[in-house]
Amino acid sequence: ANPGEFTLRAFLNGRIDLTQAESVLEIVNSQTEKSLEISLRKLKGEFSEKINKIREDIFDLLTNIEAKIDFPEEEDVSSYSIDIKRRVEKIKEEVERIIEKAGKGKILYEGVKASIVGRANVGKSSILNRLLKEERAIVTEIPGTTRDILQEVINIKGIPVKIIDTAGIRKPKSKIEKMGVEKAIEWMEKSEMNLLVLDGSQRLKKDDEILLEKIKEKAYLIIINKIDLPLKLKVDYLKRNFPEERIVFVSAKTGKGIDKLEDAIYRLICEGYGKIESSEFYINVREEELLKKIRDNLKNITENFDNLSIEVTAEFLKESLKNIDFITGRNFSQEILNNIFSKFCIGK
The missing domain is CATH 1.20.120.430 (tRNA modification GTPase MnmE domain 2)
Known part of the structure; x- marks a missing residue:
């Protein structure tokens, strides 16, 4: 046939x-x-x-x-x-x-593209694994583990969201790392929304501040990870400069706050496209x-x-x-x- x-x-x-x-x-x-x-x-x-x-x-x-x-x-x-x-x-x-x-x-039907971005070792791949509810991204304590772009589809209230796990943004130590960082920035521009991960157990670094400015160009969420550790990041600064509904607190290690992150992603999609009903049809x-x-x-x-x-x-x-x-x-x-x-x- x-x-x-x-x-x-x-x-x-x-x-x-x-x-x-x-x-x-x-x-x-x-x-x-x-x-x-x-x-x-x-x-x-x-x-x-x-x-x-x-x-x-x-x-x-x-x-x-x-x-x-x-x-x-x-x-x-x-x-x-x-x-x-x-x-x-x-x-x-x-x-x-x-x-x-x-x-x-x-x-x-087609879903939306969302990039997970952030400095190296802030927990981007761990958050992706939590959203997928399985371990697909390699996770280690060594900064810069993710060098290739990893793409997976997650289901957010019936909407397929293509999540792109990008390389950590930092000064690259090798040619391969440099290519990974360049690809990460490229995907930030291609995606319909960007999910910026910050390490809540550390103060903001220069790379964080650069990314905080960069994400304003598209729909975005700021994900403060590692809330299972003592909080050192200045949350008040973020709340003064960004809408509170765009800031989500999670622990990729324990899973706390992941459900709220899913809700926030869904709200962000609806913000851009209006409330999406199951009565819609695809052409x-x-x-x-x-x-x-x-x-x-x-x-x-x-x-x-x-x-x-x-x-x-x-x-x-x-x-x-x-x-x-x-x-x-x-x-x-x-x-x-x-x-x-x-x-x-x-x-x-």
């Missing part, structure tokens, strides 16, 4: 549409129960129903417009124009709602690009309505219909099918 052959057959035989076919791969690649749930709903046709309803509304409107083009004298032009604009606006708003809702679903890049084309076509109509002829309005609607049919697979090319199904496992 070829990759995706059984799903392809189901699509070509009309048992499922293209969005449902793609959801099979999304189910296979789901990383958490919530991402599996939204992929299963897509397979059942929830997303297809929404898209087909929009198609129905556009097709109905286009039919009325083309009748008006053929028989222009049968209705008052001004009231007819107002009705067209209102209906296009309503369809556009529905497309925008789908894009927005799917954006949150994307977080549930892939292909579907998102086509939906945005549909939105832009409808936007062109509403924003330039007074200057558009009825024939041009009809063309924008026809283009929107064509893009909807590319989403669901009413229209497709062999190239599109090859691209989609080449990503499947053998068979499936």
Whole structure:
């Protein structure tokens, strides 16, 4: 069997549409129960129903417009124009709602990237192991143990968070360490959020202060580790300069505060993307690009309505219909099918 052959057959035989076919791969690649749930709903046709309803509304409107083009004298032009604009606006708003809702679903499916950063030997790898609930990162008392970038996915209330455990930031003592430090800084810039770990049993060092400034560029949390030891870090200084809700106290050694750290990561995600419900759904890049084309076509109509002829309005609607049919697979090319199904496992 070829990759995706059984799903392809189901699509070509009309048992499922293209969005449902793609959801099979999304189910296979789901990383958490919530991402599996939204992929299963897509397979059942929830997303297809929404898209087909929009198609129905556009097709109905286009039919009325083309009748008006053929028989222009049968209705008052001004009231007819107002009705067209209102209906296009309503369809556009529905497309925008789908894009927005799917954006949150994307977080549930694809997750977010978060880098754990900090000086050497502050406990970054130990915190990662606690979040993973297993030992995946090598932990020793020797500073600079983590030289390669370690990536793992943790489940934070149903959201997959790709945690990148970076090398400790310090003056490198070897070429390999230098490369690790450079990669750590690079990942800080790539990640959507940064988790800065400070050693609560020590006073702030120069490297800590540099990182405290650096993390302000993105969403961040300040994790004060080693609270099982006497506290020497000046917490008052941090509270004066950073929001208190961004500061979390933990002990990677005992596990104390790890649950609060998970809650803080979840709040930080919601802060950036809004409250994320399990009712969200996921759309892939292909579907998102086509939906945005549909939105832009409808936007062109509403924003330039007074200057558009009825024939041009009809063309924008026809283009929107064509893009909807590319989403669901009413229209497709062999190239599109090859691209989609080449990503499947053998068979499936």
